[in-house]
Amino acid sequence: MQGTLLDRVHALAAVTAAVVSHLSAALLWGFPLPVSLAKTAVVHLTTPPARRAVRRKDVVGHQCALAPEEIVAGMRVRCTSPLRTWFDLASMLSLDDLVIAGDFLLRRRNPLATIDDLDMYLAGKKGQPGYRNASRARALVRAGTDSPKETELRLLLIRHGLPEPRINAPIFDDTGGWIEDPDLSYRREKVAIQYDGGHHADPAQRRSDIFRDEKARDAGWRVVVLTQWDLTPFAPGMEATAVTRVRAALVERGWSPSPRPKRRRHSAAAAQPPPK
Structure with missing residues (x-):
């Protein structure tokens, strides 16, 4: 799958000079994705706001002002950095799937980023689309996982x-x-x-x-x-x-769950408005 995808994005990027992004970049980096998304034939490409988004069959074009550090140049294509790719996924994945992708970013062996890198990156994205979902996922992301x-x-x-x-x-x-x-x-x-x-x-x-x-x-x-x-x-x-x-x-082994707080019961009388 990855070899085929690399061939496709290489050809498209060469013609459009766009940056491979979103799900396509996630697949190139090896992010774990839901099966329905991992097998997609659609390619995601990002161009600067001054240029028109790429419009081709089986291509989703995005417009975004990417910072230089958000672009990684490989031998065959340019794609978004691991941190930028994860942030872009915030608008496409469920909370659990985004946490899984975040844990992969900070995995125990050959991590793509550190927890400090992630926190610093998110701090610079406040107010941008996807920030709220990314912040919710960040609260659950943990470093050092294996799978x-x-x-x-x-x-x-x-x-x-x-x-x-x-x-x-x-x-x-x-x-x-x-x-x-x-x-x-x-x-x-x-x-x-x-x-x-x-x-x-x-x-x-x-x-x-x-x-x-x-x-x-x-x-x-x-x-x-x-x-x-x-x-x-x-x-x-x-x-x-x-x-x-x-x-x-x-x-x-001796653990006991914390008691749930009792829910207040409201009587029918208490629910009535006070007399005038």
């Missing part, structure tokens, strides 16, 4: 009232020896959460996972292993089993 599914799981747990877990925080045995960096964890309750994607089905990987988790259990940790099945409710209105299992593990 979109980890982010999806974290957001799911928080949304259902569970405390926010740590991300890839190392755990050690009694002698200080490293055991593992669980995807998510709760230090006080000693609950470790591992999300197993498709590659964990490999026999060698599976043996490694079992050995890893047994060492954590020997050190007193409660290990919860989840898969895609746990993220998707079996039926509308049902709670995802990931939430049920993690909540049960936390409660088993």
Whole structure:
């Protein structure tokens, strides 16, 4: 997909002198996107306000005054920078998908930006279209993740009232020896959460996972292993089993949810206007 896209945007950019942007730039940078958007054949190109937006078949033309640091020149095309690309996605993605893209921006290995970079960039975008959505997502973005599914799981747990877990925080045995960096964890309750994607089905990987988790259990940790099945409710209105299992593990280790504030009851008499 990326090779085909690169060929297309190279040809279009050469003719139009435009900058590859929005979803097209996101795909070139490798941002995780919803399937419906990742497979789009439409190319997004941005030109300065003084020039007409590009109008061609399967092209969405944008007009924007991009700063020099918002443009990255590659060997074949010019595209928007990772930070600018993420900001442009704020007007196109749902909140969760934008957070997932933000976590990818700040991922643990080979990050495209730092948390300080992101904050400084957003500070300069106040009042611009997309700023409000980007700010909402920024409040939920975390650095140091390894996969979109980890982010999806974290957001799911928080949304259902569970405390926010740590991300890839190392755990050690009694002698200080490293055991593992669980995807998510709760230090006080000693609950470790591992999300197993498709590659964990490999026999060698599976043996490694079992050995890893047994060492954590020997050190007193409660290990919860989840898969895609746990993220998707079996039926509308049902709670995802990931939430049920993690909540049960936390409660088993002494955690209790905060009591919900009582809702004030208004009597019919109290609802009546005072006599004149």
